[in-house]
Amino acid sequence: MVTGFTVSTTTAAVRDLRAMTLAEAEAFAQELGWPRFRGEQIWRWVHAKLVRTWDEMTNLPREVRQTLAERATLGQLTIAEVQESRDGTRKLRLLTRDGKSIETVLIPDGDKTTQCISSQVGCAVDCQFCATAKMGLVRNLDAGEIVDQVYLARRLLAEVDPGRRISNLVYMGMGEPLHNYDELVRSLRILGDDKGVGLSMRRITVSTSGMVPRLHRLGKEDVRPNLAVSLNAPNDEIRDQIMPINRKWNIAALLEALRAYPLEQRRRITFEYVLLADVNDSLEHAGQLARLLRGIKCKVNLIPWNPHPEAPYQRPAPHVIDAFQNECKRRGLPTYLRTPRGDDIDAACGQLANRSNGQPVVPLRLRKLPMAPELPAD
Numbered sequence: 001m002v003t004g005f006t007v008s009t010t011t012a013a014v015r016d017l018r019a020m021t022l023a024e025a026e027a028f029a030q031e032l033g034w035p036r037f038r039g040e041q042i043w044r045w046v047h048a049k050l051v052r053t054w055d056e057m058t059n060l061p062r063e064v065r066q067t068l069a070e071r072a073t074l075g076q077l078t079i080a081e082v083q084e085s086r087d088g089t090r091k092l093r094l095l096t097r098d099g100k101s102i103e104t105v106l107i108p109d110g111d112k113t114t115q116c117i118s119s120q121v122g123c124a125v126d127c128q129f130c131a132t133a134k135m136g137l138v139r140n141l142d143a144g145e146i147v148d149q150v151y152l153a154r155r156l157l158a159e160v161d162p163g164r165r166i167s168n169l170v171y172m173g174m175g176e177p178l179h180n181y182d183e184l185v186r187s188l189r190i191l192g193d194d195k196g197v198g199l200s201m202r203r204i205t206v207s208t209s210g211m212v213p214r215l216h217r218l219g220k221e222d223v224r225p226n227l228a229v230s231l232n233a234p235n236d237e238i239r240d241q242i243m244p245i246n247r248k249w250n251i252a253a254l255l256e257a258l259r260a261y262p263l264e265q266r267r268r269i270t271f272e273y274v275l276l277a278d279v280n281d282s283l284e285h286a287g288q289l290a291r292l293l294r295g296i297k298c299k300v301n302l303i304p305w306n307p308h309p310e311a312p313y314q315r316p317a318p319h320v321i322d323a324f325q326n327e328c329k330r331r332g333l334p335t336y337l338r339t340p341r342g343d344d345i346d347a348a349c350g351q352l353a354n355r356s357n358g359q360p361v362v363p364l365r366l367r368k369l370p371m372a373p374e375l376p377a378d
C-alpha cells in the first residue's frame, strides 16, 4: 500500500481495520488512547467512503495517521482480472495479500445488479457436482476480504458503468459461508451498518449446503439475512450421493432447523435445486420434492447443472426441465427456473474455480483501481 508514512517495526500487534465492525473499531481507538468517536471517524473512511490509503483520511490529524500506519492495516484485495460475458455478467478475479485467488460475479438484471461473493478460498464440503469442491478448502476469508469484494465492485461499476449500483448481495460464490461462521457474521454486521454501505439484510442472501447447528445459531443473531439452502435432492438416498454433508445432517434435520429459523414477515426460504440428468430430474422426484416442502414458506430455484471439466453429470434436456417445473407448479410448489448467467466465462453457479476463459477484459480506465502488480500496465 502506498502511504506517506514510515512504518516502524514495533512489536505491538497490527490490526486490520477492514475486518472490524464499527464497535470493534471504536474499541481499537480506545486501546490506542483515543476517544471512541475517533474509531467511528476512521471506520467511516474505510467502510463508507471506501478509501484505500491512510493519506486519503484527510480529516485525521497527522499523528493519528502515523499511529495508524504503525498499528493497523487496511488489508485489502487487488483486482487480477475482469472478464465480461456476452450477457453483461462480469467476473472479477481478486488476489488476497497472501496471493490466493478468489472470484466475485456481478450479474445485471434490468436496473438491478446482484453481486455474488465468495466466503472461502475453495470449499471443504465436496458436493459432487460443484467445480469449487475440486479445489478443496484452501482457507477461510476474513471479514475484510469478504466486504472488500463489495467495495471493489462498487468502485469498478463507478468506473465502467456509472449509474449502476449493487442492489442485492448473495453469498453464493466460492465456499460454504456457514463453515466460516464468525467472519460471515462479522461481514454482515459491517455491510449492514447504516454508517457504512448500509445494505439492508432484506437484500442479502446467504446460501448454505445445510450446516444444521450453525443454522440454529444464525437464527439467534442480531443480523439475519435471507436464507438460500442447496437442497438439490428430493430424498436422502440421492442427497447422500451428491452432497456428502447429508450423511451428517440429513434432510429431516435440515428442514427442522429451517422451520425453526425466524423469518422476517413476508420472507421465504429459497431452496436451490441443481438439475442433474437422470439423477434428480424425474416427475417422481418433482412430486417427492413438493411433498417434502409442503408447509414451509419457500420457493425453489431450479438451476440446470452448469458443466465444468471432469464432472460425471449432464444438464437435462429442456423438455425434461420444463416437465419437472410444471409438475412442481401443479403440486403448488412455487418454482423459478434460473437461466445460467455468465456461463461463457465460467461465472455461472458452481463454475467458480479460478479458471479464465478467453481474453481478460481490463479497460484502461481500470488503472485507477487497485490492480494486482502482475497485470501489464496497458
Ligand code: SAH
Pocket (backbone or CB within 6 Å): 129, 130, 131, 171, 172, 173, 174, 175, 176, 177, 207, 208, 209, 228, 229, 230, 232, 272, 273, 274, 303, 304, 305, 306, 307, 308, 349, 350, 351
Ligand atoms: N456453498 C454454498 C454457496 C455456494 S454454491 C451452497 O452450497 O449453498 C452456490 C450454489 O451453486 C448452490 O446452490 C449449489 O448447489 C450450486 N451449484 C454448485 N455447482 C453447480 C453447478 N455445476 N451447476 C449449477 N449449480 C451449481
Ligand code: SF4
Pocket (backbone or CB within 6 Å): 123, 124, 125, 126, 127, 130, 131, 132, 133, 173, 174, 175, 176, 208, 209, 230
Ligand atoms: Fe461448497 Fe456450495 Fe460447492 Fe457444495 S455447492 S462444494 S457447499 S461451494
